[in-house]
Amino acid sequence: MGPPEPEQRFEEIYMAHYPAVATYVRxxxxxxxxxxxxxxxxxxxxxxxxxxxxxxxxxxxxLYGVARRVLANHFRAEERRAALALRLxxxxxxxxxxVTGDGLAHQAFRRLSDxxxxxxxxxxxxxxxxxxxxxxxxxxxxxxRLRLHRARKRLAKELADLDPxxxxxxxxxxxxxxxxx
Amino acid sequence: xxxxxDALVARFAAPPVTEVSEGARxxxxxxxxxxxxxxxxxxxxxxxxxxxxxxxxxxxAVLAMSxxxxxxxxxxxxxxxxxxxxxxxxxxxxxxxxxxETQLRAVGLNISLRVIPTTPALEGxxxxxxPDKRHLPEIQGIxxxxxxxxxxxxxxxxxIPVGFKGTAHIDVGRKARPGERYESTTSFDAKGEPMHCVPxxxxxxxEVRAMLRERGVSIEEFxxxxxxxxxxxxxxxxxxxxxSWLVHGGTLNEPGSATIVVHEKPMPQKNIDNLNAxxxxxxx
Numbered sequence: 291m292g293p294p295e296p297e298q299r300f301e302e303i304y305m306a307h308y309p310a311v312a313t314y315v316r317x318x319x320x321x322x323x324x325x326x327x328x329x330x331x332x333x334x335x336x337x338x339x340x341x342x343x344x345x346x347x348x349x350x351x352x353l354y355g356v357a358r359r360v361l362a363n364h365f366r367a368e369e370r371r372a373a374l375a376l377r378l379x380x381x382x383x384x385x386x387x388x389v390t391g392d393g394l395a396h397q398a399f400r401r402l403s404d405x406x407x408x409x410x411x412x413x414x415x416x417x418x419x420x421x422x423x424x425x426x427x428x429x430x431x432x433x434x435r436l437r438l439h440r441a442r443k444r445l446a447k448e449l450a451d452l453d454p455x456x457x458x459x460x461x462x463x464x465x466x467x468x469x470x471x
Numbered sequence: 472x473x474x475x476x477d478a479l480v481a482r483f484a485a486p487p488v489t490e491v492s493e494g495a496r497x498x499x500x501x502x503x504x505x506x507x508x509x510x511x512x513x514x515x516x517x518x519x520x521x522x523x524x525x526x527x528x529x530x531x532a533v534l535a536m537s538x539x540x541x542x543x544x545x546x547x548x549x550x551x552x553x554x555x556x557x558x559x560x561x562x563x564x565x566x567x568x569x570x571x572e573t574q575l576r577a578v579g580l581n582i583s584l585r586v587i588p589t590t591p592a593l594e595g596x597x598x599x600x601x602p603d604k605r606h607l608p609e610i611q612g613i614x615x616x617x618x619x620x621x622x623x624x625x626x627x628x629x630x631i632p633v634g635f636k637g638t639a640h641i642d643v644g645r646k647a648r649p650g651e652r653y654e655s656t657t658s659f660d661a662k663g664e665p666m667h668c669v670p671x672x673x674x675x676x677x678e679v680r681a682m683l684r685e686r687g688v689s690i691e692e693f694x695x696x697x698x699x700x701x702x703x704x705x706x707x708x709x710x711x712x713x714x715s716w717l718v719h720g721g722t723l724n725e726p727g728s729a730t731i732v733v734h735e736k737p738m739p740q741k742n743i744d745n746l747n748a749x750x751x752x753x754x755x
Contacts, residue, residue, distance in 0.1 A: 295604065414479075
């Protein structure tokens, strides 16, 4: 029945990128309801703006960018909580909630600004490169690189404040904290 | 040089989601069927339905009738075998889809059925599809004799050939309750819709707002799309636009609430003629 229908394209995007998007959201939202809402809102946006979704793996970066904005707006938009994702909501309640509260290091991480945490997470959790981060954040590559460097440095400083004995975290952390990197 | 920091941060990551679960698939289908579609989708859906002759079109009236019957038992469907067909009447429009499916399976049909709230033109529509989303003409609505003022028929039931061995999903349109979003909608000038044959094309937003108000409809949002653009996907969504802009079309989202398509520029007379011809309305 004619050229690829929107349904088909959406299904391809969804099946290819759902795990990545769900992982991204799961690592950033806390309650199962929030996770389900943000996933649902992210893909609803993709559906409504299907023609804006880039092809190939760039779609994943685009979806991260949408999910990031949804997360940022989410708690101001409670009334938009839809009756979607009912079964997903139930499934999510069975997900392990444990994020290793890695003692002081985690505490240091929590002390960072949202922006810093996001930059570090995009690298360490999503495995993105500098140019990819620039795409998700909608900034230039140079800006992404600089902001990432500063975020790493601030985390190292937070760590140093909490735990002057940084040897457990590796030499590079120590050198970053001392500012000679 | 920064690997240690990154490795440290990596430890705080919750485990990855590795599969598209049942719930995730369900969400995907929910989004495609319940989210307000982009304008391109509305148009496609419209043309798809218009292209399908009588076969696609029949279920609202069935619903309207069965709806009046007392639901004495917990049975959601009434299934009879007659002349090589299963004749199915929906006794409970609000039953859990699983209970429909259980009854259909009991007679050997691998068919799922949903009764969805739709815009008036699609109330009573029967829309059967295969798993790869093709329309299945062998499954039909049962239309009562007489006139039907709807775009997609006025079905009072569904009939399925006894030998049907495939897998199918059937959407049946019902009237929405107040405040309930339509899961399927079409242009608000289609047959059965409030603006059918109302000469509103190229009227100002202010004028059309008044026309809609007379019909109990208010404007929820605006889609701004240039009539000269070749790309139907090229549009913006706005909460408000100048009252002097011109209206090209619109869609109901739920009872009493519409999205309208507008632009500064008028739409060409040729398009207006085509729309009037397609809708069976006199040219304006």
